[in-house]
Amino acid sequence: MQRLIEGIHRFQLQEWGHYEGLFHRLSREGQKPHTLFITCCDSRVLAELITQSQPGDLFVVKNVGNIVPPASQAADGQSTAAAIEFAVSSLQVSDIVVCGHSQCGAMTALLQPPHPQMPYLSRWLTMAAPVKKILEENYSHLTELDDRIIAAAEENVLFALENLRSYSSVAEALLQGTVRLHGWFFKISSGELFTYLPQQQQFVRI
Numbered sequence: 050m051q052r053l054i055e056g057i058h059r060f061q062l063q064e065w066g067h068y069e070g071l072f073h074r075l076s077r078e079g080q081k082p083h084t085l086f087i088t089c090c091d092s093r094v095l096a097e098l099i100t101q102s103q104p105g106d107l108f109v110v111k112n113v114g115n116i117v118p119p120a121s122q123a124a125d126g127q128s129t130a131a132a133i134e135f136a137v138s139s140l141q142v143s144d145i146v147v148c149g150h151s152q153c154g155a156m157t158a159l160l161q162p163p164h165p166q167m168p169y170l171s172r173w174l175t176m177a178a179p180v181k182k183i184l185e186e187n188y189s190h191l192t193e194l195d196d197r198i199i200a201a202a203e204e205n206v207l208f209a210l211e212n213l214r215s216y217s218s219v220a221e222a223l224l225q226g227t228v229r230l231h232g233w234f235f236k237i238s239s240g241e242l243f244t245y246l247p248q249q250q251q252f253v254r255i
């Protein structure tokens with residue numbers, strides 16, 4: 050806790066001066082983020098840092114494994130579903146990014162079921178069960194766990210993009226051409242970001 054308190058003091062003494070004008074404007078005018086950014090709770094994945102975004106730029110949703118449940122299962126992932134609805138219908142973001150990452154603990158738990166004493170995590174991960182099935186059916190050639198985790202993280206991003214389309218607010222915005230979907234992958238060891246190109250059916254470096 051002491052580190053957080055010290056950080057707060059540093060922010061107020063050293064950083065606030067740089068941000069004061071921006072925060073005053075955001076307070077006066079309200080937020081108008083351009084992007085809904087859905088990523089993992091992992092402490093190494095910081096949406097604002099890796100995109101060098103400013104306060105007010107991103108509407109960030111973090112959940113375990115950046116899972117987007119299909120609308121039909123949204124009751125199990127209400128927080129994420131509510132954030133998607135709010136970002137698209139009320140904030141009218143122009144872009145939605147789903148960003149998975151390397152060494153994802155959630156993807157590891159998906160491939161190697163978590164400890165039975167974590168019933169909530171197990172239940173949450175059942176929403177990504179189709180990803181596990183895809184791994185079993187199409188990636189049996191990958192023997193190293195790290196490679197399987199990367200494949201699961203990438204497939205999980207594609208699964209999330211597919212599920213985003215099942216929300217009526219997103220489907221309508223796509224139809225109107227007012228929103229674009231993006232599937233990203235963040236490699237922790239190199240800081241690189243990759244985006245999925247449907248034409249090439251692969252993730253390429255941004």
Ligand code: ZN
Pocket residue numbers: 089090091113114115150152153154155156
């Ligand atoms: Zn993760």
